[in-house]
Amino acid sequence: MPNRSDSLVITPALLREWALPVPSGGKDARGTVLVVGGSRFTPGAVLLAGVAALRAGAGVLQLAAAESTAAALSIQVPEALVVGLPETPAGAVAGRAGDQLRELAGEATVVTLGPGLNDIDETRELLELILDATGPETSLVLDAYALGALSHSPDLLVGSGRPVVLTPNLTEARHLLDRDPGDDLDAEAAELARRYDAVVSLYGHIATPQGGSWREESGDAGLGTSGSGDVRAGLLAGLLSRGAEPAQAACWAAFAHAVSGQRLVPRYGRIGFLARELLDEIPHTLATV
Known part of the structure; x- marks a missing residue:
């Protein structure tokens, strides 16, 4: 697929030529997504990211969030294994999260770190733990405080x-x-990709360290709503889990995120829909590209 310095517009035609993997077999063939995040006060971010990953095709979902929120999350997302992580007195997820998180990360296909985290020092420890626990083949999505x-x-x-x-x-x-x-967000995404040696998705502007560059032009103001970024991070994770490579997953996720928002406009207006309402639109959007 494209590997050039000029930015390509992400269109249905481009995506059809870059078709997503369609794994056969059971849920294990579509990988395991582990979402790590959620302070005592922001468990919803983990919920949004996790459900988005399932809607995008992940086979198995695991959520790791502040211990005080685990029971509620397990009820809200009965499809997931939910693990409670130690908290600081202020309710942040503690960086020294223990062997259980290390084990889950080591077995995951994709780890998403960041949704709902709220302490930079604790998050740095969590990032180091995740990098130490995972192998070079494990896909990572870094969002919010992880960045x-x-x-x-x-x-x-x-x-x-x-x-x-x-x-x-x-x-x-x-x-x-x-x-x-x-x-020029194309240029800024490219600079970040080179600097951090990772694929970058910046407001629909996607870049690779090797110079690949794409942009999504369907997004509207309604996507600028609380929790929307968590949905995008989970959507990305789900696509990676089912076998997409990072640039492909980023392009498909940017398009699906934007078009799912467009599909809500007739019901709620351009700026009236909620992030959680994007979730149910994802499968149809992906299926009708």
């Missing part, structure tokens, strides 16, 4: 050969760049 943690250790992924996708918003991009991003 802030990465910005403190910019060489952490360089040369590792890991399949990694970073999903920054503009605030997170500022931390990763150590400056305000400019107006």
Whole structure:
């Protein structure tokens, strides 16, 4: 597929030529997604990311979040294995999360780190734990506070050969760049991809370290709603889990995220829908490309 410096517009035709893998067999053939995040006050971020991963085709879902939220999450997402992680007194997930998280990460196909985390120092420890527990073939999606943690250790992924996708918003991009991003988001995504040696999905602008560049032009203002980024991160994880490679998953996820929002406009208006309402639109959007 494309590997060029000029940005290609993501269209249904482009995606049809870059068809997603369709695994055969049972749920194990579609991989295991582990979502790590969720403070005492933000378990919904883990829920949104996890359900999005299932809607995108992941076979097995595991959620690891603050211990005080685990029972509620297990009821809300009965399809998932839910693990409670130690908390700090302030309710953040503690960085020294223990052997159970290490074991789950080591067996996962994809680990998504970040949704709902809220302590940068604890997140740095969690990131180091995940990198230590996973092999070079494990796909990683880093979102939210995990991106802030990465910005403190910019060489952490360089040369590792890991399949990694970073999903920054503009605030997170500022931390990763150590400056305000400019107006040319294609160029900023490319700079981040080179700097961190990872695929980057920045507001629908996707770039690879090798110079591949795509952009999604269907997104609208409604996607700028609380929890929307968690849905996108989970969608990405689900596509990676079923066998997509990082740039392919990022392009498909950007398109599916945007078009799922478009499908909600007739019912809720351009800015009236909720992030959780995107979830049910994902399978149909993917199936009708």
